[in-house]
Amino acid sequence: MSKTEHNPAYGKHDRGFSVMFAALGDPTRLAIFDRLADGKPRSISALSDDADMTRQAVTKHLRVLETAGLVQSQKVGRESQYAFCPEQLAQARAYLDQVAGRWESALMRLKTFVEGDQD
Amino acid sequence: MSKTEHNPAYGKHDRGFSVMFAALGDPTRLAIFDRLADGKPRSISALSDDADMTRQAVTKHLRVLETAGLVQSQKVGRESQYAFCPEQLAQARAYLDQVAGRWESALMRLKTFVEGDQD
């Protein structure tokens, strides 16, 4: 039984969030994601026009975003249209809200404890 | 003038968010971050006890989290205590809320347009 088995805090219960964060952890992918948030699907070529790199590099980034569930593609004739996909983002936001909430609760308990001590 | 200079959507105005997302884009770092959200600072050794890897590997991850502004360290005797740091997370949450809001606004405009068409 490895350490992580009796203490499941590490590497488990990740629920894919690290994949999603990793997908946004590259400036190019973050910018593509940001761009698609306006709701307009775009082709690879259209997205490549805005990027300072080849179409194939942009395609690689789109694949990472798609695997993470942040965008989805649809073939329209010879074009692949990529669109913003909100579900995974919503889950990640909820997770970060929960993490922040845990910290804030801990901070509150500390303040109550310190103030109780000073009564 | 490169393409990104006349169209600043890519690689600019990132404001460090990709660094932060990259920091959380590894299962080990995400777990460490999650662990520290309970508000209790911990030493490298304490965090290593929970990890299925060497202390030096954990130290590397803590350095990445610290560089991203997600944790902060304080030397206490021979120990480096690492604590949760909420500011950068708050900014990232605000950014993701804003991105989601943009998409929702676009969706709303589309629905209004479609419903207007059907009147």
Place this chain on the structure above:
DNA sequence: GTTAAATGCAACCAGGAGGTTGCGTTATGT
């Protein structure tokens, strides 16, 4: 004072990431 704990540093290694190039296929425009 000695031993142990905790840490930092540097070198090493394998694999992956992030880009490019070349080429073939399919769909669209003329």
Place this chain on the structure above:
DNA sequence: ACATAACGCAACCTCCTGGTTGCATTTAAC
């Protein structure tokens, strides 16, 4: 029908990541 646009695939290359090991230093415990 032909030219062009858009795309997919694969191979390549450089650099970085994520881990380990070895060793030295500092601090704490006994």
